[in-house]
Amino acid sequence: MSIEFETPKPIAQIQFVLKTVAENMMRSQSRAFDENEHEIPFSYIEFMHTAMRSMGGGSLAPKEEKQKEGGELKEKRPPIAYQSLAAQIEMLSWGDVGFYLVTPGGGLGAAAVQSAGSAEQRAKFLARFAEEKPTFAAMCMTEAGAGSDTSAIRTRAVLDEATKEWVINGEKIFVTGGDKSFKEYEQFGKGFVVVWASIDPTAGRSGMRAFVVEAGTKGVSVTKLEHKLGIRASDTASIVLVDARVPYDNILGSPTVEKTTTGFKGAMATFDATRPLVAASGIGVARAAVEYVKEQLAEKGVEIRYGLPRQKMTSIERDVIEMEIQLRSAWLMVLKAVWMADNKKPNALESSMSKVKSGDVVTKITQKAVEIMGPLGYSREFLLEKWFRDAKITDIYEGTGQINRLVVARQILGYSGKELR
Amino acid sequence: MYSFEPNEEQKMLVDAIGKYAQNDLRLAAHDAEESCMLPKKLISKGWEIGLLQASIPEAYSGFGDRSAVTGVLAVEELAFGDLAGMLALMTPSLFATPILLAGSEEQKKEFLPKVIEGDWAPYTAALIEYAYDFDANDLLTTAIVEGGDYIISGEKAFVPYAKDAEAILVYANFEGSTQGFIVPKDAAGLSVSDDREKLMSLNALPLYRVKLDCVKVPVSNRLGGEGGHDFDFILASLRIASAAAAVGVAKASFEYSMNYAKDRDVFGVKVAQKQAIAFMLAEMATEIEAIRLLTWEAAWKLDTGKEGAIKDAFLAVTGAADMVMMVTDRGVQILGGHGYIREHPVEMWMRNGRGFAMLTGLAIV
Numbered sequence: 001m002s003i004e005f006e007t008p009k010p011i012a013q014i015q016f017v018l019k020t021v022a023e024n025m026m027r028s029q030s031r032a033f034d035e036n037e038h039e040i041p042f043s044y045i046e047f048m049h050t051a052m053r054s055m056g057g058g059s060l061a062p063k064e065e066k067q068k069e070g071g072e073l074k075e076k077r078p079p080i081a082y083q084s085l086a087a088q089i090e091m092l093s094w095g096d097v098g099f100y101l102v103t104p105g106g107g108l109g110a111a112a113v114q115s116a117g118s119a120e121q122r123a124k125f126l127a128r129f130a131e132e133k134p135t136f137a138a139m140c141m142t143e144a145g146a147g148s149d150t151s152a153i154r155t156r157a158v159l160d161e162a163t164k165e166w167v168i169n170g171e172k173i174f175v176t177g178g179d180k181s182f183k184e185y186e187q188f189g190k191g192f193v194v195v196w197a198s199i200d201p202t203a204g205r206s207g208m209r210a211f212v213v214e215a216g217t218k219g220v221s222v223t224k225l226e227h228k229l230g231i232r233a234s235d236t237a238s239i240v241l242v243d244a245r246v247p248y249d250n251i252l253g254s255p256t257v258e259k260t261t262t263g264f265k266g267a268m269a270t271f272d273a274t275r276p277l278v279a280a281s282g283i284g285v286a287r288a289a290v291e292y293v294k295e296q297l298a299e300k301g302v303e304i305r306y307g308l309p310r311q312k313m314t315s316i317e318r319d320v321i322e323m324e325i326q327l328r329s330a331w332l333m334v335l336k337a338v339w340m341a342d343n344k345k346p347n348a349l350e351s352s353m354s355k356v357k358s359g360d361v362v363t364k365i366t367q368k369a370v371e372i373m374g375p376l377g378y379s380r381e382f383l384l385e386k387w388f389r390d391a392k393i394t395d396i397y398e399g400t401g402q403i404n405r406l407v408v409a410r411q412i413l414g415y416s417g418k419e420l421r
Numbered sequence: 422m423y424s425f426e427p428n429e430e431q432k433m434l435v436d437a438i439g440k441y442a443q444n445d446l447r448l449a450a451h452d453a454e455e456s457c458m459l460p461k462k463l464i465s466k467g468w469e470i471g472l473l474q475a476s477i478p479e480a481y482s483g484f485g486d487r488s489a490v491t492g493v494l495a496v497e498e499l500a501f502g503d504l505a506g507m508l509a510l511m512t513p514s515l516f517a518t519p520i521l522l523a524g525s526e527e528q529k530k531e532f533l534p535k536v537i538e539g540d541w542a543p544y545t546a547a548l549i550e551y552a553y554d555f556d557a558n559d560l561l562t563t564a565i566v567e568g569g570d571y572i573i574s575g576e577k578a579f580v581p582y583a584k585d586a587e588a589i590l591v592y593a594n595f596e597g598s599t600q601g602f603i604v605p606k607d608a609a610g611l612s613v614s615d616d617r618e619k620l621m622s623l624n625a626l627p628l629y630r631v632k633l634d635c636v637k638v639p640v641s642n643r644l645g646g647e648g649g650h651d652f653d654f655i656l657a658s659l660r661i662a663s664a665a666a667a668v669g670v671a672k673a674s675f676e677y678s679m680n681y682a683k684d685r686d687v688f689g690v691k692v693a694q695k696q697a698i699a700f701m702l703a704e705m706a707t708e709i710e711a712i713r714l715l716t717w718e719a720a721w722k723l724d725t726g727k728e729g730a731i732k733d734a735f736l737a738v739t740g741a742a743d744m745v746m747m748v749t750d751r752g753v754q755i756l757g758g759h760g761y762i763r764e765h766p767v768e769m770w771m772r773n774g775r776g777f778a779m780l781t782g783l784a785i786v
């Protein structure tokens with residue numbers, strides 16, 4: 001090992017391909033789908049699904065390479081899988097982050113099964129994404145009364161001993177892709193939502209479990225689609241569960257409550273994997289904004305003179321240079337976090353740090369970009385104002401900036417959640 | 422490939438340097454700053470680790486090859502110990518490294534062994550000038566050709582160890598671009614101020630004002646010989662050294678204030694248990710890491726000759742100057758009134774921190 005920053009060839013290749021997709025399938029439709037909230041970009045979804053299937057899967061998520069070793073099936077992940085995934089997400093989000101979020105393949109729902117499910121569950125629930133129709137999955141943690149404080153969720157799962165089914169009641173909000181994952185569309189395959197619920201409210205976090213709830217399950221309904229500041233191509237749904245019956249084996253993790261906090265740890269492990277990816281997505285949007293500003297300035301004959309002392313820079317030069325510093329350093333933090341994941345190094349600190357940094361810089365960069373471009377920045381004739389609205393979500397979902405600061409602070413200070421609330 | 426792990430050799434070097442930085446430089450820092458004096462023994466001890474020697478090939482009496490990545494790793498460690506101590510220890514590099522990077526074969530043969538064979542000796546370089554808008558690419562000090570020699574005139578500021586220096590690498594404006602010239606200590610027209618520069622910090626480091634009044638040097642003393650050299654690469658190497666030093670100072674302030682916050686009781690809890698403090702610490706850790714990675718990447722690009730290395734080095738040092746000011750300011754804030762008292766090092770680091778916006782030129786990797 002030594003310190004290196006050479007983009008691996010396979011990553012450079014996929015970036016090249018996705019850039020074309022971003023330009024031709026995403027940018028060209030960005031405005032239309034922003035203006036028509038809740039319309040579904042079927043052409044993009046179909047295209048991505050076909051493309052991903054032709055590459056051996058039905059999702060962007062790292063493929064599990066099955067390898068025969070001593071007769072046993074061993075799972076082996078290529079050592080740059082997460083790095084590649086982060087690069088792909090960054091590029092797709094550079095195209096349009098709303099579209100990226102409706103890329104079929106399971107999203108956060110599949111990620112939860114991936115990190116908290118058993119080998120059989122992974123086989124059972126994840127195979128569908130490679131099938132003929134594009135298929136979605138979503139993750140339902142947030143409730144009206146429980147956002148950042150996930151331990152406050154009220155959704156309950158009770159085991160019906162007679163039928164060996166879990167009976168779930170509760171109301172989830174802000175479910176990304178909830179509609180496409182749960183509702184029946186003839187264009188899409190049968191998806192699922194992963195619902196977090198408590199199997200023992202007296203046990204607090206230790207009692208929390210995730211359940212795979214198949215699309216069409218009786219008693220479950222999508223009750224609302226939110227109208228949002230940005231990422232409008234992505235549906236954000238409310239899902240209500242009334243005596244919803246779920247097979248016994250759909251619980252991810254142990255069906256009994258131990259004193260330890262394993263259930264909750266499942267959610268947290270998912271976050272370690274997904275936070276740098278959310279950060280990567282935000283960085284794609286911010287890069288779009290920086291590039292746009294630089295192109296526009298160049299067109300007007302404004303040159304950014306790198307290397308000058310601050311005293312000699314124009315205000316615009318200062319701003320653009322600051323944007324580049326922040327954008328690049330945030331991206332390097334993402335790369336480090338996913339590199340650690342690929343190399344099986346614990347990355348809770350780096351993962352949250354990359355999310356803190358990216359949440360900060362992508363909002364600042366897009367805000368500054370609109371300011372610099374003046375009326376052009378503010379007008380809906382161009383996409384910059386949209387990127388400003390899209391970027392903001394980076395600092396909110398997958399743990400707000402504050403929650404990720406808490407995680408980082410606890411890590412560096414060696415504090416528990418009790419010691420630092 | 423992407424990788425964030427130093428190689429074995431680098432780990433060993435960083436480990437040795439880290440021990441010296443903490444056990445020697447850090448312990449001496451307060452007294453050195455107050456008494457305006459760095460013990461000679463302290464610097465000699467650091468010199469024996471052989472950081473510069475290991476960056477110079479055997480052909481010139483060294484025992485290794487230069488790596489900017491290794492350099493920034495080492496500088497961060499040293500500056501974590503003490504910035505003034507680091508700058509003192511690495512002053513000879515200011516002279517030797519540009520010769521290694523851009524010197525003619527004769528210059529390398531003549532000077533590199535001299536600098537590295539013996540004990541630490543004051544060879545130095547003069548870049549900074551006393552102007553609010555000092556610009557390394559637009560120097561006020563000039564060099565002109567006259568009768569087959571170069572005539573250098575101007576004034577240089579903050580030149581480490583100039584008083585005792587055997588030779589000074591002086592940067593001057595030659596036909597619109599920056600070029601280095603090797604000026605021996607006894608050159609006619611060269612004068613060094615009697616008094617040391619007095620700055621907001623770095624009291625321990627002897628810095629001088631240097632005047633050049635029509636100093637004549639032969640063509641062979643132009644860095645790179647008659648054809649000169651590319652200054653961009655040298656400047657980039659100065660910049661990433663500065664960026665790495667900023668990371669080291671920031672880390673020092675961050676760790677000290679974090680440990681203090683974990684120990685200090687307020688309102689029945691540790692002050693680190695208050696989000697107002699904990700969030701500051703989380704942000705400090707995050708920003709330090711951000712600039713560290715930016716610096717590493719720029720160093721790696723310099724080592725591998727990648728496109729954009731020069732620009733990236735500039736971005737790294739520009740970001741570093743802001744980062745270190747933010748972090749060291751908070752270091753003081755977290756200690757409250759105690760942070761303002763010179764018994765604690767955080768106020769010194771805050772003074773160090775402000776310097777990075779204007780002190781590129783005092784260290785090179």
Ligand SMILES: Cc1cc2nc3c(=O)[nH]c(=O)nc-3n(C[C@H](O)[C@H](O)[C@H](O)COP(=O)(O)OP(=O)(O)OC[C@H]3O[C@@H](n4cnc5c(N)ncnc54)[C@H](O)[C@@H]3O)c2cc1C
Pocket residue numbers: 108138139140141142146147148149173174175176177228236393396397398399400401402403406421696
């Ligand atoms: C577009 C969109 C998509 C989403 N997708 C999903 C999804 O797919 N699945 C899902 O489960 N959820 C999803 N969410 C929910 C999202 O994760 C939550 O909104 C987020 O975690 C914050 O929760 P909250 O909105 O209840 O805010 P609150 O938790 O009420 O927070 C309000 C404010 O208080 C701060 N705060 C909270 N706790 C602390 C603390 N301990 N210390 C300091 N400050 C604190 C927060 O940072 C915030 O600024 C989505 C949200 C949006 C907007």
